[in-house]
Amino acid sequence: MSQLLDAIARIVGPQGLLTGEDVSGRAADFMGLTRVQAKAIVRPASTAELSEVMKLCHAAGQVVVPAGGYTGLVHGAVCQPDDIQISLERMRGIEDLDPVGRTLTVGAGCPVQAAQDAAAEHGLIFPVDWGARGSATIGGGISSNAGGNSVVRYGMMRDNVLGLEAVLADGTVISAMNHLIKNNAAYDLKHLFIGSEGTLGIVTRAVLKLQPAPLSTSTALLALDSFDAVQALFVEAGKRLGPGLTAFEVMWANFYEPIAIGTGRHNPPLPGGHGFYVLIELSGTDPEGDPLRFESLLGDLIERGVVADAVLASSQTQAGQIWAIRDDIEAVFHYATPSVTFDVSLPIREMDGYVSALEETARAELGETMKLVVFGHMGDGNLHILLGAQPFTPELKHRIEELVFTPLQAIGGSISAEHGIGLEKRGWLHLSRTAEELALMRLLKSAMDPKGILNPGKVLP
Ligand SMILES: Cc1cc2nc3c(=O)[nH]c(=O)nc-3n(C[C@H](O)[C@H](O)[C@H](O)COP(=O)(O)OP(=O)(O)OC[C@H]3O[C@@H](n4cnc5c(N)ncnc54)[C@H](O)[C@@H]3O)c2cc1C
Numbered sequence: 001m002s003q004l005l006d007a008i009a010r011i012v013g014p015q016g017l018l019t020g021e022d023v024s025g026r027a028a029d030f031m032g033l034t035r036v037q038a039k040a041i042v043r044p045a046s047t048a049e050l051s052e053v054m055k056l057c058h059a060a061g062q063v064v065v066p067a068g069g070y071t072g073l074v075h076g077a078v079c080q081p082d083d084i085q086i087s088l089e090r091m092r093g094i095e096d097l098d099p100v101g102r103t104l105t106v107g108a109g110c111p112v113q114a115a116q117d118a119a120a121e122h123g124l125i126f127p128v129d130w131g132a133r134g135s136a137t138i139g140g141g142i143s144s145n146a147g148g149n150s151v152v153r154y155g156m157m158r159d160n161v162l163g164l165e166a167v168l169a170d171g172t173v174i175s176a177m178n179h180l181i182k183n184n185a186a187y188d189l190k191h192l193f194i195g196s197e198g199t200l201g202i203v204t205r206a207v208l209k210l211q212p213a214p215l216s217t218s219t220a221l222l223a224l225d226s227f228d229a230v231q232a233l234f235v236e237a238g239k240r241l242g243p244g245l246t247a248f249e250v251m252w253a254n255f256y257e258p259i260a261i262g263t264g265r266h267n268p269p270l271p272g273g274h275g276f277y278v279l280i281e282l283s284g285t286d287p288e289g290d291p292l293r294f295e296s297l298l299g300d301l302i303e304r305g306v307v308a309d310a311v312l313a314s315s316q317t318q319a320g321q322i323w324a325i326r327d328d329i330e331a332v333f334h335y336a337t338p339s340v341t342f343d344v345s346l347p348i349r350e351m352d353g354y355v356s357a358l359e360e361t362a363r364a365e366l367g368e369t370m371k372l373v374v375f376g377h378m379g380d381g382n383l384h385i386l387l388g389a390q391p392f393t394p395e396l397k398h399r400i401e402e403l404v405f406t407p408l409q410a411i412g413g414s415i416s417a418e419h420g421i422g423l424e425k426r427g428w429l430h431l432s433r434t435a436e437e438l439a440l441m442r443l444l445k446s447a448m449d450p451k452g453i454l455n456p457g458k459v460l461p
Pocket of ligand 1: 068073108129130132141145197329422458
């Protein structure tokens, strides 16, 4: 081992340092398609240990790349062979839960699901939730400002983190473990670390905001034949369900038919043949009245011809089966590979025109083998798109990115709603951020990481 690794081993102990096959045998993405390439994985057990490690790396000019559960979708945690990966997996504890102040304090390596389970024991929820909850960590979610399935009601990670602790590139510890809802004592520094994808600091602990668990949940899958109908449903649901509307997820037929029906992995609740399928959920505090309110909304919309067909989940199991279709990202990847994955943001009223134009151009340009899948958190103005064709060359990938990203600028969209930039979208960042914004980002990066050792090459072009 090198002198640096020897010195790191003295700080973190034998459990805290992995080398050789312990590194190369580890999957580096959620599908298990790639392996970690790094000269070592360092697994500190505390913020103090990480601070000491970072002081050494800073002095040596050693590049470090933070990692959580490897479920990020933009290659943000990818290492080069000479890099050191910092894994927070030994800092995964639930430190404190305050059921009155409704806060949960966790280590950054805590899996999202474990944080949710801890909250549930007290009749509370940690409402940021997404399909990778079992593997994704709180630190990874914070660093990528993850969103997920209930953003329409509860917001993204940024809206649900009260405080955090982070270690800077030179080992300085910024302990901003705020528990207060209101704290305007100057700059709120946590926001520097939320969504900065491990380029400004390594998050080690966090204080999360919890919410009371709903006392009733009603879930339905609806089929609609036009995007105008989808919009009418969204507007009406907003009016009649108010803040009870906790999910509004749309699947285009090009998602629902191959995944719910074609894969054979699901028991399709509705037949194919419709243009759009909407998963809608009401979460409330009136177990008797809420289901009636929900049924009355759906009944009225069916009567008015807005909704063509509907299945109202009659049990939690059935609700889970409907969600399993929407969350079956693994099946989507299998179906659409080779393709490029996108998570664009755009005004809801522009979605239909944008997707139709994209489909038309892609079909004309990419030919018979073109595959397009569209779905997403429509209530948040966020669509996921997978677009591919064969043979899948680097030139084709670039052209597909151009087809998807370029039209967004004119309609006020963003190249990333929730997955972030990582390595994947650096070259397109100028479409969503001004030159002045990019210059300020570079200034921040150079002030906080002057030697450029923290996840270099990610996010900023
Ligand atoms: C099946 C599936 C469904 C998904 N659905 C959604 C969704 O609905 N909404 C959504 O927003 N995202 C979704 N995602 C992507 C989401 O961005 C990741 O799941 C998650 O945010 C990354 O967490 P992680 O712990 O796996 O981090 P990693 O993938 O390990 O890392 C992600 C990034 O964060 C950095 N990082 C990790 N930990 C730290 C830390 N402690 N300090 C500083 N930097 C760190 C890494 O360097 C990297 O840049 C989905 C992913 C999958 C696989």
